Amino acid sequence: AQKVTQAQTEISVVEKEDVTLDCVYETRDTTYYLFWYKQPPSGELVFLIRRNSFDEQNEISGRYSWNFQKSTSSFNFTITASQVVDSAVYFCALSEVLRRDDKIIFGKGTRLHILP
Amino acid sequence: GAVVSQHPSWVICKSGTSVKIECRSLDFQATTMFWYRQFPKQSLMLMATSNEGSKATYEQGVEKDKFLINHASLTLSTLTVTSAHPEDSSFYICSARGVNSGNTIYFGEGSWLTVV
Numbered sequence: 001a002q003k004v005t006q007a008q009t010e011i012s013v014v015e016k017e018d019v020t021l022d023c024v025y026e027t028r029d030t031t032y033y034l035f036w037y038k039q040p041p042s043g044e045l046v047f048l049i050r051r052n053s054f055d056e057q058n059e060i061s062g063r064y065s066w067n068f069q070k071s072t073s074s075f076n077f078t079i080t081a082s083q084v085v086d087s088a089v090y091f092c093a094l095s096e097v098l099r100r101d102d103k104i105i106f107g108k109g110t111r112l113h114i115l116p
Numbered sequence: 117g118a119v120v121s122q123h124p125s126w127v128i129c130k131s132g133t134s135v136k137i138e139c140r141s142l143d144f145q146a147t148t149m150f151w152y153r154q155f156p157k158q159s160l161m162l163m164a165t166s167n168e169g170s171k172a173t174y175e176q177g178v179e180k181d182k183f184l185i186n187h188a189s190l191t192l193s194t195l196t197v198t199s200a201h202p203e204d205s206s207f208y209i210c211s212a213r214g215v216n217s218g219n220t221i222y223f224g225e226g227s228w229l230t231v232v
Contacts, residue, residue: 037223043207045160045223091159095221103150104211104221108159 002027004094004107012113013082021077021110023092029053034068034075035093035104045091051075079112087114119143120212122224129200129231136196137227139210145190146212150221151183154207166193190214200231 003026013019025034036048049059051068059066063080079086092107119142129135139149148167152160164180166172166187174180182204184196193212197204209226 043209043228044225045209047220047223050220103162103165105162106152106160111157 002029002032002094002096002105004092004105006092006107006110008110009108010111010113012115014115015084016081018078018080019082019112019114021079021090021092021112023075023077023107025073025075025092025094027073027094027096029096031096033095035091035095036066036075036077037091037093037106039089039091039109041088048077048090082114084114084116087112120146120210120222120224122208122210122227124227125225126228127230129229131201131231132199134196134198135200135229136194137208137210137229139193139195139212139224141191141212141214141222144212144214146193146214147190148213149187149193150211150213151185151193151195152209152211154209154226156207160209163195197229200229202231205229205231 005024007022032053034051038046038048056068065078067076089109089111091109093104095104121140121142123138127135150165151163153163154160162175163178164172164174164185166185168187168190172185182198187193207226207228211221211223213221
């Protein structure tokens with residue numbers, strides 16, 4: 001069975017600090033996808049990244065970076081120089097191979113507060 | 117890019133009535149649609165997976181007679197909450213994947229349901 005654990009329920013940091021959101025996953029599949037989504041107060045899910053299990057390269061997109069470590073089954077997300085607009089709930093998610101009937105399973109989310 | 121639209125964004129209904137939420141893929145054919153439910157400050161829980169033209173597959177614990185899902189066309193899936201009760205009040209969000217969406221799953225904006 002697949003499972004995503006986000007141990008940090010809530011994090012508060014002061015603006016301009018760096019912050020890392022942890023994500024640990026479990027799966028028996030060798031082929032899978034990992035995702036990060038941002039959910040602002042309005043509710044919609046904003047897609048941030050999708051990474052397949054064969055690509056362990058770290059990725060950087062502006063102030064966002066992701067560290068994928070298969071050895072520890074982790075896919076952590078770092079925001080550098082945080083801004084108030086980064087305040088949101090962030091979800092890590094897993095999909096065991098995007099077959100026709102496959103689905104995305106979400107972690108419980110980490111609520112991030114960026115304080116001015 | 118691909119867009120998935122949900123309607124209505126907000127709905128208030130009386131206890132005992134039924135309410136329908138629509139999920140449309142606007143510029144791709146959605147062969148598979150997923151329905152999620154999110155209680156306040158909680159994660160997204162998958163309710164069911166629907167493939168166009170066939171019956172939806174419900175997750176364990178989700179009442180299929182209460183949450184009717186129809187995926188009659190490649191661009192539209194509907195979720196009907198029948199005989200709604202206050203405990204059905206929640207945020208419902210759909211996602212869609214299609215052949216031409218590059219296996220990417222796109223989420224709708226979500227629908228807030230309040231049963232009074």
